[in-house]
Amino acid sequence: MKSLALNRTILQFGTDGGPGIAHGVTDPNFTTLIVQSSNFDDRVVLDGVPCQASDLVIFPPNCHFTFVRSGHVEWVAWSLPNEESIARNMLPAATTQASPKTAKHLVRLPEPIKSKLIEVSRQALRSFSDSAFADRPMMAREAEDALMDQLACIRDNRLSQSFLPNKYTLSYERIVLEALEFVGTRSESIVHIKDIVKATKVEYRTLLRAFERYLGFSPKLYLRLRQLNLVYHEISRDNGASVGVVDILSAHGVTEFGRFAGHYRSLFGELPSETYRRSRALRSGNVP
Structure with missing residues (x-):
């Protein structure tokens, strides 16, 4: 993930690989906007609602969210200070409730507007990478102005919008x-x-x-994914003890080792024993 702080706005560029769940709470001081920079329809689900590639997700401050992805996704996010007028104008009136714990807004963008929004953000990142340190305050203001212009365009050209939860x-x-x-x-x-x-x-x-x-x-699949990830991190980390793979699997409630190994390889691309050998070889310096 890459992050760039402009004058008052924070840009983030991220890549998530493979199936996974992201559950969290947004910053209480910012309105957060997220859109795919990849072009996959129905690969991301927000609170049970499939997201199209052109959907802009708008989170109010201190908002709970749950993303489920079924594959590789690239994204761009913008965090706008709450006092910014554009941040307030992007949100529907319903999010002014006393406790907007879960209020989210899904906006379908015209493709040219989405592409322009992402390009403006990428241009800001490129400009900062290539510029001298002394020039950056001015460039930050210019980049932020260009971004706000695009957000104002989105505010005025929404194809459709929905409110979550309903x-x-x-x-x-x-x-x-x-x-x-x-x-x-x-x-x-x-x-x-x-x-x-x-x-x-x-x-x-x-x-x-x-x-x-x-x-x-299902809850059963969720608990299986949780178990797989816990085992993966346990095998990969250095716990300072000679704990074998079978011991780790047993400690996490695995009873059918062959079936578990098949699920593990489907998710991580290797068997638990291969993760074990690779992680220890890396720590010992035996792998380039």
Whole structure:
């Protein structure tokens, strides 16, 4: 990820590879805008709603969000100070509620406007890379002015817009957020479906519908992805002890080693034993 601070606006350029979940909360002092710089439709799901390549996501301050991606995605993000008038004008009136914890805005952009917005941002990054240090304050103001012009154009030329959550997603969002927050407090502990059902106080069928509507997959698959990632990071890190792969898998609740190895290779492109050997070879300096 690359980051660039202009006069008052922060630009970020990022790349995410492979399937994954991004859940978090936006900065309380900024309105945040995100759009794909890649060109994939329906590869990203925001709170259960598939995002098209031309969709601009607008997050109010202190906003919870959950992105699910099914493959490689490149993106650009802009963080605008709350006091900027353009930041306030980009948001719908509904986000002025007392507690905009989950209010999001999805704007479908005309392709020329989206391309121009991304190009202005990339040009700012190139200009800063090539300029002398003394010239940067002026260039920051010019780049920010160009960006604000593009955002004003977006404000006036929206093809369509939607507001999240709505009456169809709000109850499911609450269930999924409670589930994710519960699992997050368990860090590296083994978590079972029954634990999530108990924490969210709903029946399993309701939990299943909420996950499938909001994340696009079941709680069982979510826990499998969590287990796979925990095992990967445990195998990769240097814990200062001679712990074998089988011990690590067992500690994370793996009982069917062959099936788990197949899921692991599908996600990470190698077997757990290969990750183990590679990570230790890297730390010992035996790999170029």
